[in-house]
Amino acid sequence: MRSTLLLLLLATGCGGSALSHHASAAEASRELNRGAVEALETQCHARVTAAAEDTTVDVDQAEARAREILEACEHAERVQHAFAAALDVWVGALLAAVANEDGFDTNASLDLARRAFIFYDDIQEAASRAGVALPEVPPIIARFIDRGAP
Amino acid sequence: MNKKQVRKIIEALEGSANVIAKALDGEARLAARMAGVLLRAVSGLLISRTPEEVVELLTQMAAEPAERAHLDVTRDALQRILEERRRNESSET
Numbered sequence: 001m002r003s004t005l006l007l008l009l010l011a012t013g014c015g016g017s018a019l020s021h022h023a024s025a026a027e028a029s030r031e032l033n034r035g036a037v038e039a040l041e042t043q044c045h046a047r048v049t050a051a052a053e054d055t056t057v058d059v060d061q062a063e064a065r066a067r068e069i070l071e072a073c074e075h076a077e078r079v080q081h082a083f084a085a086a087l088d089v090w091v092g093a094l095l096a097a098v099a100n101e102d103g104f105d106t107n108a109s110l111d112l113a114r115r116a117f118i119f120y121d122d123i124q125e126a127a128s129r130a131g132v133a134l135p136e137v138p139p140i141i142a143r144f145i146d147r148g149a150p
Numbered sequence: 151m152n153k154k155q156v157r158k159i160i161e162a163l164e165g166s167a168n169v170i171a172k173a174l175d176g177e178a179r180l181a182a183r184m185a186g187v188l189l190r191a192v193s194g195l196l197i198s199r200t201p202e203e204v205v206e207l208l209t210q211m212a213a214e215p216a217e218r219a220h221l222d223v224t225r226d227a228l229q230r231i232l233e234e235r236r237r238n239e240s241s242e243t
Contacts, residue, residue, distance in 0.1 A: 017198045019204055020199040020203075020204050021198065023199070023207050023208050023211075024191065024193075024194020024199065024207075025195060027190065027194060027207060027211065028187055028191035028194060030211065030216050030217075031183075031190060032187055033216050034183075034217050035180055035183050036219075037219045040219045040221075041219055041220065041224075042176070044221055044224055045221075045223065045224040048227070048228050049227050049228065052227075052228050052231040052232055053231055059235045059236055059239060062232075063232050066231075066232075067228075070221070070224065070225070073221055074221060076219075077219045077220070080218065080219045081218050081219070084215065084216035084218050087216040088215050088216055091208065091211045091212050092212060095208045095209070095212045098204070098205060098208065135187075136184075138184070138187060138188045138191055140188065140191045140195055141191050141195075144191075144195055
């Protein structure tokens with residue numbers, strides 16, 4: 001399959017450099033997502049369990065605080081799944097573009113990227129309500145998604 | 151120095167950032183990993199890949215869905231901690 005796609009890419013000459021940049025941005029975005037997952041899982045765990053183990057308050061108060069943090073984390077978890085799904089759609093569209101004889105639609109690709117990163121903003125907001133800090137979007141990725149060039 | 155050599159150097163730096171990240175914990179680990187992400191982005195966005203590399207990268211990414219967070223371990227831990235605290239409290243009274 002890979003060789004077929006390569007032949008198509010070479011034969012159509014469909015915006016090779018632009019496609020390369022978009023593929024790289026998608027790759028870096030997936031790494032950012034991986035960092036966010038790690039931060040969400042480890043920091044949420046630490047904050048929820050610390051609240052539940054807080055012996056300065058009684059068990060009912062500890063539970064209420066822990067569940068409050070967990071609720072914000074679970075919201076971030078759900079939105080993160082949406083972000084991951086949006087990244088998968090973006091990658092799928094880029095792969096489909098390799099075989100597209102009409103050329104690579106950079107605007108459509110950027111639109112998918114921007115939609116995905118709306119979810120990332122939401123994850124950060126939900127995570128911050130739980131006191132969890134997620135990695136910031138590296139400026140080079142933010143700029144690329146904003147204007148379509150590094 | 152040509153593009154290929156520059157990319158090799160950036161890849162080596164990215165590898166080093168990931169090695170450092172493995173040796174750290176918490177926020178420092180995340181910061182080191184994000185340094186690797188930044189290097190990867192710089193490399194990919196400033197230096198175009200060959201068509202072969204683009205196809206390979208996209209095929210690899212499409213084969214493995216983006217990672218999803220799972221808080222099941224945290225939910226279980228919370229349940230366990232609360233049960234233990236209540237058991238301890240009732241045994242004390």
